[in-house]
Amino acid sequence: MKNLKKQDSKVYELITGEMKRQQEGMELIASENYVSKAVLEALGSVFTNKYSEGYPGKRYYGGQMFTDPLENLAIERAKKLFGADHVNVQPHSGAPANMIAYNAVLKPGDTVLGMDLSHGGHLTHGHPLTLSAQIYNFIGYKSNAKGEIDYAELEKLAKKHKPKLILAGFSAYTRQLDYKKFTDIAKKVGAISMFDIAHIAGLIAGKAIENPVPFFDIVTTTTHKTLRGPRGGMIMCKAEFAKAIDKSAFPGFQGGPHMNNIAAKAVAFAEALKPSFKIYAKQVVKNAKVLEKELTKRGYKIMFGGTDYHMVLVDVMSSKGVTGKQAEHALDEAGITVNKNMIPDDPRSPMDPSGIRIGVQAITSRGMKEKEIKMIVGWIDEIILVHDDEKKLAEIRKVVAKFCKKYPIYPAV
Ligand SMILES: *Cc1c(COP(=O)(O)O)cnc(C)c1O
Numbered sequence: 001m002k003n004l005k006k007q008d009s010k011v012y013e014l015i016t017g018e019m020k021r022q023q024e025g026m027e028l029i030a031s032e033n034y035v036s037k038a039v040l041e042a043l044g045s046v047f048t049n050k051y052s053e054g055y056p057g058k059r060y061y062g063g064q065m066f067t068d069p070l071e072n073l074a075i076e077r078a079k080k081l082f083g084a085d086h087v088n089v090q091p092h093s094g095a096p097a098n099m100i101a102y103n104a105v106l107k108p109g110d111t112v113l114g115m116d117l118s119h120g121g122h123l124t125h126g127h128p129l130t131l132s133a134q135i136y137n138f139i140g141y142k143s144n145a146k147g148e149i150d151y152a153e154l155e156k157l158a159k160k161h162k163p164k165l166i167l168a169g170f171s172a173y174t175r176q177l178d179y180k181k182f183t184d185i186a187k188k189v190g191a192i193s194m195f196d197i198a199h200i201a202g203l204i205a206g207k208a209i210e211n212p213v214p215f216f217d218i219v220t221t222t223t224h225k226t227l228r229g230p231r232g233g234m235i236m237c238k239a240e241f242a243k244a245i246d247k248s249a250f251p252g253f254q255g256g257p258h259m260n261n262i263a264a265k266a267v268a269f270a271e272a273l274k275p276s277f278k279i280y281a282k283q284v285v286k287n288a289k290v291l292e293k294e295l296t297k298r299g300y301k302i303m304f305g306g307t308d309y310h311m312v313l314v315d316v317m318s319s320k321g322v323t324g325k326q327a328e329h330a331l332d333e334a335g336i337t338v339n340k341n342m343i344p345d346d347p348r349s350p351m352d353p354s355g356i357r358i359g360v361q362a363i364t365s366r367g368m369k370e371k372e373i374k375m376i377v378g379w380i381d382e383i384i385l386v387h388d389d390e391k392k393l394a395e396i397r398k399v400v401a402k403f404c405k406k407y408p409i410y411p412a413v
Contacts, residue, residue, distance in 0.1 A: 010284050013272040023409055024401040026336040026376065030311035030359025031171070031199065033228045034366065034409045035268065042267045043230050055246060068258050074262050081205050082213045084236035090249050090257040091233030094378025096223035098124040098173045099132060101220050101235055102165070104248035105192050106133050110164040112156055113191075115149070116140035116245055118342040120173025120245035120304075120313070122196065139163070143173065143344060147304030158189045168216075172341050172357050174307035179215040186217075192241075194218040200309055202226025202361065206281020209308065216273050217241060224360045226284065226310055229268025232261050280364065284310045287360040290370045294377035303343050303355065310361040315343050317354035325352040326357035332388035335400040336380065366407040375403070 005012045034042075046292055047067070053060040056068040071089060078087040091097035106112070109336070119142045122223075123130055126138025139161050144150040158166060166186040168177055177195075186193035193216045203209045213219050219236040223229035237245050250257070257411035271277060288307050295314060296302055303313040316327045323384040324340030331338050341357040348354050358380075360373065386392040 024335065024404050025361040026400055028331075028336060028338045028358045028360070028376075029202055030357050030361070031151050031222075031225045032359075033202075033225060033362050034266070035224075035228060035230060036271060036411060038271075039050055039228075039230055039264045039267050041269055042264040043156060043260055045260050045263055047263045051256045052259050053250060053256045055250070056108060061296040070259065071257070071262055074266035078234060078236070079274065081269055081272055082219070082236055083211060084213050084219070085239045086237050086242035086245070087261050088237075088245055088249050089232075090254060091220075091235060092254060092258060092261075093231060093233045094196070094220070095124045095233075096253060097220040097222070097233030097235050098122075098196060100249045100253045101194060101218050101245065102132055103134060104241065104266075105218070106136055106164055110140050111161050112165045112167055113139050113154070113161065113163045114167040114343075115170055115173065116142045118346050119143045119344045120170040122169065122171045122198070124165055124197070125169065137256045143175075143304060147306070149173075149174055149175070149177065149182070150322060151178070151185065154182075155185045155188070158185050158191065162189060163191050165194055166191045167194050167196065168212075169194075169198065169220075170312045171199060173310075174304050174309050174311060174313060175333075176209060176308040177212070179210065179212045183215045192217045194220065195230055196220045199220040199225050199311070201226055201286065202272065202277075203281050203309060206278045206284075208278075208281035208285045218245070223265050223268060226281070227268065227272060228280075228361075228365065229272075230264035232258075232265055235262055235271045270321050283369065284361050284364045287364050287369065287373050288312065290373040290375060291358060291360055294374055295380075298377065298381045300381075310364075311359035313341055313343060313355050313357050315355050316384060316397065317348065322384050322387055323348065323352050326387055327356050327384055330383050330393060331356075331380065333390065333393040334379070334383045334396040335404075336376075336383065361405070364407060365405075368407060372407075405406070 051061050052067045056071050065376045075087045114125035126133050141154045183193045195212050195216045198221050204211050217238050221234050223232040235245050265401045288310050292306050292312050300319045301315040316322050328340040338356045338358050342353040343355040346353050
């Protein structure tokens with residue numbers, strides 16, 4: 001960053017500060033990851049200078065001899081990765097991808113069944129503060145006491161409300177979805193089925209869990225969570241929805257695509273096609289299982305009865321008498337980053353809920369395995385136990401920083 005350092009020392013210092021924070025901290029937020037240097041280089045490329053409104057072969061501006069093959073390459077790689085009929089790589093991120101998908105198949109006022117937020121659904125699946133909830137009529141379904149999606153209730157709700165769209169997908173729910181059962185319910189009531197795989201796209205790409213793309217009409221995702229690509233979104237769909245999705249992305253919702261971002265997506269998709277990514281994805285799931293078992297051993301209540309993915313949702317309030325906010329704060333003080341999170345039908349408020357969410361996909365990218373997860377759970381437990389002892393937390397922080405130094409984010413490449 002020679003030029004940046006010389007020209008703008010303020011921004012340069014913030015970037016190097018963030019680099020140090022990422023290097024020395026233990027990142028356990030379930031939605032983050034570390035992209036490769038190749039992805040960073042593509043993101044910082046001259047494609048950021050180019051306007052490319054439209055699609056390959058049908059652009060509104062000239063000079064597309066490199067953007068057209070680039071976007072086609074990203075699409076081809078994504079199709080190979082997920083076995084999708086049609087792919088749109090232009091959505092700027094996960095939330096706009098969902099808006100684009102809704103706008104493609106719904107009219108204002110149409111009914112959508114989506115997962116209740118406190119049961120692990122996402123804001124964009126009908127939270128009253130979102131634009132989509134103001135446009136469409138969202139109805140929530142839940143998980144049952146066993147931690148499974150309550151398919152019987154889902155079917156009842158579907159028959160009663162006759163939704164135009166039935167939406168699967170979650171940010172904190174951790175159990176494998178029965179794709180066939182879910183999409184059969186949609187078919188039964190003549191609804192379109194959609195799955196937002198933002199969190200688990202990398203696990204699917206790495207074949208650690210079954211691929212839902214052949215089952216669902218529309219699948220939306222982010223590219224920056226377990227998929228380990230640049231911050232961005234993507235939509236996959238059956239051929240019959242291709243035109244509507246593309247029209248809804250542009251000109252319906254967005255302007256020009258971010259071609260530097262699409263370049264980085266293409267690089268990340270090629271990485272995910274490599275055998276090493278399968279090993280990564282399987283290790284992520286293994287690590288999450290160890291996290292679940294070790295926490296359970298130490299008396300923590302894991303929601304939904306466990307995890308099949310990269311994260312766990314822990315009820316710290318009923319387990320240890322510490323609120324989600326307190327736990328998040330204490331862990332932060334000790335150099336471990338997680339986020340507070342609602343548990344199903346949480347009696348507490350969203351700003352100070354009962355739970356925390358812990359994900360292992362980022363630290364797995366740094367090479368941490370079962371042995372390391374056990375040590376980390378030891379620290380987490382100790383931190384929650386001593387949560388208001390600042391001195392103890394500062395001591396643990398030093399140990400954590402020293403430990404993290406052994407697992408560089410960017411090993412010499
Ligand atoms: C993260 C997430 C999103 C939103 O993605 P952004 O890139 O933050 O806009 C949408 N849906 C689900 C299920 C998510 O987990």
